[in-house]
Every structure is written in C-alpha cells, then in structure tokens.
Amino acid sequence: MESRQAIRKDWDTYFMDIAYMVSTRSLCSRRHVGAVLVQGKKLLGTAYNGAPMGVPDCSEAGCMIAEQFEVEIVDGQEMMVKKERCIRTIHAEQNLLLFTDRADREGSSVYVTDQPCWTCANMLANSGVREIVYHRAYRKDSDKVTRLMEQKGVVFRALAAYDPPEQAIVAEG
Ligand SMILES: [Zn+2]
Numbered sequence: 001m002e003s004r005q006a007i008r009k010d011w012d013t014y015f016m017d018i019a020y021m022v023s024t025r026s027l028c029s030r031r032h033v034g035a036v037l038v039q040g041k042k043l044l045g046t047a048y049n050g051a052p053m054g055v056p057d058c059s060e061a062g063c064m065i066a067e068q069f070e071v072e073i074v075d076g077q078e079m080m081v082k083k084e085r086c087i088r089t090i091h092a093e094q095n096l097l098l099f100t101d102r103a104d105r106e107g108s109s110v111y112v113t114d115q116p117c118w119t120c121a122n123m124l125a126n127s128g129v130r131e132i133v134y135h136r137a138y139r140k141d142s143d144k145v146t147r148l149m150e151q152k153g154v155v156f157r158a159l160a161a162y163d164p165p166e167q168a169i170v171a172e173g
C-alpha cells in the first residue's frame, strides 16, 4: 500500500490542482474549466467559465447551444463533423484576463485545466503572459494555437504525468 505520508507537491502540480479546484465553480454542465495566474510562484488570479455576473448561468437557463461544423480526423480522413458547443459562458481564460491587471500579467504563467481554444489563445498571446501550462488537450484548435505560441515565443506546454484531484472531476454532460 502506498504511504499516506504527505508528498510535497511540485509547483506544476500545486498550481494545476488549484486550477482544477477553481473549475468546480463552473455552472456549465458541458464543460468545467479553471485558470489561474501565477507570477513568480505567487497566485494573482483565479477564473472559471461562466455567464457574465448577474445574468442567469447554464444551471438556471440551460446551456446555449450553437451547432458548428468542424474538421475532424476520422480514420485518417479529414471529415466535417457537426459539433454542439455551449456559447453562454465567458471562457475561463477570458475571465482571467478581465479580472487581472496588465502589470500583474507581464512575464507571468497561466495554468489552465484545458488547452485554450483559438480565441482565448489569441487573447492570451496579447496579454503579457509568457507561459501557458494546460492539462486536457483540445484537439480542434491545437495546431494553430501551438503555432501561434511559437510565433509569440510563449512557452506552451502540457502536463503529461498529472492526475487532477478526484474531487475536482465533474462528469461532463
Ligand atoms: Zn453551458
């Protein structure tokens, strides 16, 4: 049996665990995303995906579903696949930018539970953030987002050997 002794977490695990705990605040049943801003090992902001303050969220008003056709690789072939996305919420990364100061972001790192979508990546690329660390892959935009980060010189990395805290995993509907 594994020892119950506390194992000191490394910084990546520490901040990603916080991002996952923050994601549990999300009221969108389709996706829970958390993001945190870190400047020199200091936590300067937390955010999750949600409707604007004071406006009914997905739990009250239901998700706002938009159908989109997206390119997906099926058996090695590019296919147009119809996907449903909830567009009610402001993405966690965007909320993080709305609620932090530019000066705090210069040279900072963002830990986010999910690989950013194209729009969030584009905004992060212009936000002063120098490093983005994510856990779950988001294949749809992965190639163009990776290329953008290369062009901007933003460190963009996935946490491979990482297990989120059990209590932060919410079944996605
Ligand atoms: Zn929703």
Ligand SMILES: [Zn+2]
Residues within 6 Å of the ligand: 091, 092, 093, 116, 117, 118, 119, 120, 121
């Ligand atoms: Zn996004």
